[in-house]
Amino acid sequence: MILDTFTLAQTRVYGQYLATVAREAAQTAQAEFGGNVVENATVYRVDGEIGRVTFPTYALRKDDQTVWNSVPGVFGAQGPREYYHTESAKELILDLASFASYRNTARVFNRIRRSTGKNRTPMTTIASIVYREGLAVQAYLGHFVTSTLARHAFTKEGVPQSTTTPVYNRPLAEAKHTVGRLPRDSVSQARMDYNADKPPDRRIPAAALDAIYEDLPGAVNISIDDVGVKKRPIAVGRILKRRPCRRRTRGSNPKNLARPRFWDPRILR
DSSP, rough: HHHHHHHHHHHHHHHHHHHHHHHHHHHHHHHHHOSSSEEESSSSEEETEEEEEEEEEEEEEEEEEEEEEEHTTTOOOOOOTTTEOOHHHHHHHHHHHTTTTTTHHHHHHHHHHHHOOOGGGGGGHHHHHHHHHHHHHHHHHHHHHOOOOOOOOOOOTTTTTSOOOOOGGGGGGGOSSSTOOOOHHHHHHHHHHHHHHHGGGGGGGGGGGGGGOBBBBGGGOOOOOOOOOOOOOOOHHHOOOOOOOOOOGGGGGGHHHOOOOSSOGGGGG
């Protein structure tokens, strides 16, 4: 009872706050555009983590025309019977839907908010939220991949568009003095410093200067965890012999014949 009372008071205060925000925004717009402040015929609906809330919104009418409206001026546009879902509510729905079905997600989501009756979020709404979120993620990934390939002069299939190959796609023999490689002078100086106090058999040979050495500040370390799964070979011609199952009966043990299961006076005769 205490939780229900607290939830009801919380949603009521939240609705009054949003109504105050809409009224103050209309008064601010009235000072700029003029006109009369009128209340919209349809209330604005919000489905949040604390529950479902409805509140009035306002518009400015001047000469029988609407010069300003808090929907969508302050609040987003809303269709008939549509609810605005807050970020916290969508985050909670997506977290629950990743572990449970839509029906169980709706049940737990409404139970957390203590929503009953018409204030309950239906299962179809939760399924629609998850579906729209998936479309948004898919669209973002498609845009990211397309823009990345275009920025690096690649086609949609991942093929370079021009004959000029980027530095990271050039063979190692052609990338000796490009970005990310140590110049030959630095390598030669490092070789001389190392060989200064080393015996002849432990010195770095001059042929090592022809190799390619990466510049550590400009290099990227990549770790590949490749686990090879071995398939157990099947023995050809192997015959599995099953051992016969030996069942023990009551009469198989001679002791059971000599020991009566119950007291019978006829045995004493």
